[in-house]
Every structure is written in structure tokens, then in C-alpha cells.
Amino acid sequence: xxxxxxxxxxxxxxxxxxxxxxxxxxxxxxxxxxxxxxxxxxxxxxxxxxxxxxxxxxxxxxxxxxxxxxxxxxxxxxxxxxxxxxxxxxxxxxxxxxxxxxxxxxxxxxxxxxxxxxxxxxxxxxxxxxxxxxxxxxxxxxxxxxxxxxxxxxxxxxxxxxxxxxxxxxxxxxxxxxxxxxxxxxxxxxxxxxxxxxxxxxxxxxxxxxxxxxxxxxxxxxxxxxxxxxxxxxxxxxxxxxxxxxxxxxxxxxxxxxxxxxxxxxxxxxxxxxxxxxxxxxxxxxxxxxxxxxxxxxxxxxxxxxxxxxxxxxxxxxxxxxxxx
Amino acid sequence: xxxxxxxxxxxxxxxxxxxxxxxxxxxxxxxxxxxxxxxxxxxxxxxxxxxxxxxxxxxxxxxxxxxxxxxxxxxxxxxxxxxxxxxxxxxxxxxxxxxxxxxxxxxxxxxxxxxxxxxxxxxxxxxxxxxxxxxxxxxxxxxxxxxxxxxxxxxxxxxxxxxxxxxxxxxxxxxxxxxxxxxxxxxxxxxxxxxxxxxxxxxxxxxxxxxxxxxxxxxxxxxxxxxxxxxxxxxxxxxxxxxxxxxxxxxxxxxxxxxxxxxxxxxxxxxxx
Numbered sequence: 001x002x003x004x005x006x007x008x009x010x011x012x013x014x015x016x017x018x019x020x021x022x023x024x025x026x027x028x029x030x031x032x033x034x035x036x037x038x039x040x041x042x043x044x045x046x047x048x049x050x051x052x053x054x055x056x057x058x059x060x061x062x063x064x065x066x067x068x069x070x071x072x073x074x075x076x077x078x079x080x081x082x083x084x085x086x087x088x089x090x091x092x093x094x095x096x097x098x099x100x101x102x103x104x105x106x107x108x109x110x111x112x113x114x115x116x117x118x119x120x121x122x123x124x125x126x127x128x129x130x131x132x133x134x135x136x137x138x139x140x141x142x143x144x145x146x147x148x149x150x151x152x153x154x155x156x157x158x159x160x161x162x163x164x165x166x167x168x169x170x171x172x173x174x175x176x177x178x179x180x181x182x183x184x185x186x187x188x189x190x191x192x193x194x195x196x197x198x199x200x201x202x203x204x205x206x207x208x209x210x211x212x213x214x215x216x217x218x219x220x221x222x223x224x225x226x227x228x229x230x231x232x233x234x235x236x237x238x239x240x241x242x243x244x245x246x247x248x249x250x251x252x253x254x255x256x257x258x259x260x261x262x263x264x265x266x267x268x269x270x271x272x273x274x275x276x277x278x279x280x281x282x283x284x285x286x287x288x289x290x291x292x293x294x295x296x297x298x299x300x301x302x303x304x305x306x307x308x309x310x311x312x313x314x315x316x317x318x319x320x321x322x323x324x325x
Numbered sequence: 326x327x328x329x330x331x332x333x334x335x336x337x338x339x340x341x342x343x344x345x346x347x348x349x350x351x352x353x354x355x356x357x358x359x360x361x362x363x364x365x366x367x368x369x370x371x372x373x374x375x376x377x378x379x380x381x382x383x384x385x386x387x388x389x390x391x392x393x394x395x396x397x398x399x400x401x402x403x404x405x406x407x408x409x410x411x412x413x414x415x416x417x418x419x420x421x422x423x424x425x426x427x428x429x430x431x432x433x434x435x436x437x438x439x440x441x442x443x444x445x446x447x448x449x450x451x452x453x454x455x456x457x458x459x460x461x462x463x464x465x466x467x468x469x470x471x472x473x474x475x476x477x478x479x480x481x482x483x484x485x486x487x488x489x490x491x492x493x494x495x496x497x498x499x500x501x502x503x504x505x506x507x508x509x510x511x512x513x514x515x516x517x518x519x520x521x522x523x524x525x526x527x528x529x530x531x532x533x534x535x536x537x538x539x540x541x542x543x544x545x546x547x548x549x550x551x552x553x554x555x556x557x558x559x560x561x562x563x564x565x566x567x568x569x570x571x572x573x574x575x576x577x578x579x580x581x582x583x584x585x586x587x588x589x590x591x592x593x594x595x596x597x598x
Binding site: 137 | 440441444445446447448449450452453454456457458529533536537540541556559560563564567570571574577578581582585586
């Protein structure tokens with residue numbers, strides 16, 4: 001394996017380990033006790049002590065951390081204190097919902113962003129470029145929870161077209177599969193639209209800048225001079241070179257996308273990892289918070305590694321750097 | 326000194342207007358009186374209530390003037406944004422500059438910490454800190470500042486390394502200038518344009534993040550209301566009074582767009598210099 005990849009993996013592991021440890025410390029030193037919240041103000045001291053003992057919260061901090069770490073390494077995230085459910089099964093239902101949103105919106109964001117940015121960089125109309133820029137800057141500035149609210153106002157309350165709550169209707173279980181699929185898709189539209197729109201602005205701005213940078217490069221003049229068609233010049237020569245920084249952005253945008261989903265999931269009551277995290281934090285549900293933090297940091301780190309690998313694919317020059325000469 | 330371009334000037338103008346309105350809030354908004362809520366609640370924008378008070382942006386469900394709430398909210402949102410970036414700027418400059426001047430091992434440690442902090446998902450950390458400690462405005466600023474200094478540190482470090490290799494720095498130290506003098510008089514002025522561009526962008530970012538925390542009920546706590554809490558309160562009245570949630574969002578977008586424009590303008594000016 002090339003040295004760069006190994007180094008990347010070591011760093012990734014360090015970040016995940018650090019984040020997980022930091023989260024564990026923060027959650028445990030914070031005021032508020034999960035057992036107290038679970039049993040309510042009427043519980044006697046003995047009951048609280050007994051419950052704390054049963055979960056193992058009365059053990060020394062370092063012992064708790066050691067136990068959690070060994071279990072987590074073997075894939076066991078324990079039982080939710082607030083709901084009594086296996087955290088793995090909570091994650092198993094929440095994680096696909098978030099992944100669906102993130103992957104679809106990432107794909108849409110980049111397809112739309114690259115298309116818009118390419119158009120802007122190559123159009124001769126300053127008015128078109130300027131007005132699209134205003135839109136992309138505004139979209140980039142919009143917080144997801146507010147845009148979501150506006151979309152709900154328009155599509156749910158004014159036009160009565162799309163649902164704005166949850167991932168499926170209350171009656172979804174009683175529908176046949178075609179109706180169920182339609183129901184799920186209808187629930188997906190608004191969260192996906194929100195997440196995509198807030199991402200498109202930034203991506204388009206970035207692509208526009210990258211495409212402009214290479215627009216007057218000598219290799220493009222050569223390509224045009226030897227009679228390569230306009231579409232082919234743009235796609236094969238201009239875009240391919242402009243894509244290198246864009247691909248790096250892809251990996252870097254993953255954390256932002258995940259934070260976006262936290263807010264978007266909150267406003268659309270989308271049953272994903274973000275919701276799980278927010279609820280877990282509010283209930284001081286240590287195992288749930290720890291599991292959500294672990295999954296999120298692993299995914300973010302994987303995204304960065306993926307971006308590095310993708311840069312190597314798009315730009316053969318980058319691959320050479322890692323290999324010892 | 327050449328002039329800033331039209332984008333930066335537009336952004337500065339908008340920001341200036343909003344900041345002035347925030348400062349003058351008591352003068353340009355109707356005073357809240359002991360009014361009957363039933364007579365004043367959910368008035369649409371540009372209407373006059375039963376007491377003859379004019380409501381530019383209407384009223385919310387407690388009969389409070391939305392324009393007034395917006396301006397008082399802007400005081401909190403804007404100060405959180407500015408103070409956060411001031412904190413990030415100080416921390417980032419100290420870390421970045423120390424990393425550039427320190428011996429190799431120390432410098433590697435500082436850069437390692439910066440890289441690690443960059444790898445931590447910021448919103449996750451914010452969510453944890455905010456939810457666990459129910460923070461005051463000051464604590465929100467500290468939390469946002471502590472999680473936002475890394476890009477500044479990187480910029481200062483990169484710029485310092487680039488300048489340290491230049492001959493004029495050698496001459497300065499040959500003339501007896503100490504590291505502090507070199508840092509303050511030679512390196513930081515060079516690092517200022519990109520750092521200021523990053524700071525301006527960061528102000529918008531911090532305002533958005535604080536609003537996000539407030540939206541989830543985890544930011545600045547009531548009765549103080551930032552734009553985020555105003556948006557959250559508008560969420561319940563989306564159907565019968567959409568202006569309550571729309572107004573603070575529009576204000577927030579205006580501020581963030583202005584910050585982006587100023588930052589863009591500064592960056593381009595630097596490239597063409």
C-alpha cells in the first residue's frame with residue numbers, strides 16, 4: 001500500500017478515536033442524569049441508586065469508558081437507557097434514512113452545481129451570469145431549517161401538494177406496495193429539495209470559479225484550434241481539469257452535509273441519525289449519543305479519504321506524489 | 326489604497342444599514358405597551374392596530390411587533406457573530422503564529438491539534454455542548470469561537486511560513502528585530518487580507534450556526550431572542566402568520582450574503598494586487 005494511504009488511515013483512526021473519547025467525556029461530565037430523567041422527580045434516592053447500579057453508571061469513569069470501548073469495537077453499542085431498545089437496532093432504522101437523504105442530495109447537488117457553474121463560466125451574457133450568481137449566493141446563505149420552513153409554507157400549506165412530516169404516512173403500512181412507494185417518494189421530496197438547494201449554491205459558485213480559472217488555459221486554445229467541438233472541449237478538457245478542486249470539495253462538504261441533515265431532519269421529523277442524536281442528547285441517553293457520534297465521525301472521515309482517492313482518479317498527477325520516487 | 330469593488334461596497338452598505346438599525350432599535354420601533362393581546366395579535370404587515378400603532382412587519386401570536394423583535398434580535402445575532410470571530414481570530418492567530426515560529430516538535434503538535442480540530446464534525450460538537458449546558462449568550466460565543474479558529478490558524482501559519490523565507494525578513498532580523506516585532510510588523514500585515522476575508526465569511530457562518538442552535542432551542546435562551554429563536558417561533562404560525570418566520574430568515578440571508586460579497590471582494594482585490 002502506498003505510504004500516503006497508510007498515513008491517511010492512521011490519521012482517520014486518530015480523529016475517530018479522539019472524537020469518540022471527547023464525546024464520552026463531554027456527555028458524562030455534563031449536568032443532567034439519564035436515570036433521573038427516566039424515573040422522574042418522584043423517584044426515591046434508593047430507586048435512582050439501584051437503577052444507576054443496574055446500568056453500571058456508578059462505576060469509575062475510566063472503567064465505564066473501557067467497557068464502552070471494548071464493546072463498541074466488537075460492534076455492540078449497548079442498550080438505550082431511555083427506551084430500553086438495542087442501540088444497534090435504533091441505528092439500523094435511522095442510518096438508512098439519513099444515508100438515503102445524504103447520498104441522493106449529494107448526487108443531485110453535484111449534477112446541478114456542475115451544470116450551473118459550467119453554464120455560468122462559459123456564457124457570454126453578463127446579465128445571465130450575474131443573475132444566476134445572485135441566486136447561488138442567496139441559496140448558499142440560506143440556513144436549511146429556514147428554507148425548509150419556506151418550502152413547507154409553499155408546498156404543504158399553500159399548494160397542499162406535499163407532506164412535510166416524517167418519512168411515510170401514518171397509513172403507510174396498510175397500503176399496497178405501489179401506493180406505499182409513491183407515499184415514501186412524496187415524503188422524500190421536501191427534505192431532499194431543502195438539502196439539495198442549500199448545497200447547490202456553494203457548489204455552483206465553486207465550479208464557476210474553477211471553470212473560469214482554466215477557461216483561457218493554453219491547452220483549451222489548442223483543443224479549439226485543432227477543431228475539437230465546443231461540447232467536447234468543455235466536457236473533456238475544461239471540465240476534467242476544473243473537476244480536481246471540485247472533487248476535493250466533495251469530501252470536505254460531507255461534514256457540512258451531515259450538519260445540514262441534523263437541521264433538516266429536525267424540521268421535517270425525518271427519522272434519521274440526526275434526530276436520534278438530538279433526542280439522545282436531550283434525554284442524556286449516553287449509549288445512543290455515543291453510537292450516533294461514532295457513526296457520524298466514521299462517515300465524515302471515510303468521506304475525506306474517499307475524496308483523496310477520487311482526486312487520484314481524476315488527476316493522475318496527484319497519484320504520483322504519494323509514491324516514493 | 327485602491328477601492329473595494331462594487332460587490333464589497335454593496336455588502337458593506339447592507340451590513341451598515343442593518344447594524345445602524347440594530348443600534349437605533351428603540352428609536353425606530355414602536356414601544357411595547359400593555360395592550361390587549363386579542364386586539365393586537367396576528368396582525369398582517371403594514372397594518373395599524375386598535376390603539377393606532379403601526380406595524381411594519383405585523384405582529385406575532387402574543388401581539389408583539391415583529392419589526393421590533395427583529396431589530397432587537399439582530400443585536401444578539403450580530404454581536405454573537407462578531408464576538409465569535411474576534412475570539413476565533415485571536416485564537417487562530419496565536420496558534421498559527423506560534424506554529425510558524427516554534428521549534429519543529431512543538432510546531433508539529435500545534436498543527437496536529439489544528440488538523441484534528443478540523444476533522445471533528447462541528448455541528449455535532451456544538452449540539453453536544455449546547456444541549457448539555459443550556460448556554461448563555463457568552464457561552465454560545467465561546468463554544469462557537471472554540472470550534473471555529475482552525476481555518477484562521479492555517480491561514481496565518483501558511484502566510485507566516487511564506488514570509489519567513491523572504492530576504493526582507495532576514496534583513497529585519499539582521500537589524501536586530503525580535504520574533505515578536507517581525508510577527509507584528511512584517512508577517513501579520515501580509516497575512517491580513519486573506520485572514521480578514523475568512524473572518525468576514527466566518528461572521529456570517531457563526532450567525533447562521535447560532536441561529537441553528539437557537540432554532541433547536543439550544544442557543545441563546547429566552548426571554549432574549551436571536552434570529553434563530555424568532556424563526557423557530559414562526560414555525561408554529563406558518564399557516565396563519567407566515568411573516569413571523571419569514572422576516573428573520575430574510576434578514577439573516579441578507580447579512581450572510583453581505584458577508585460573502587465583502588469576503589469575495591477582498592479576496593479578488595488580493596489576487597489582482
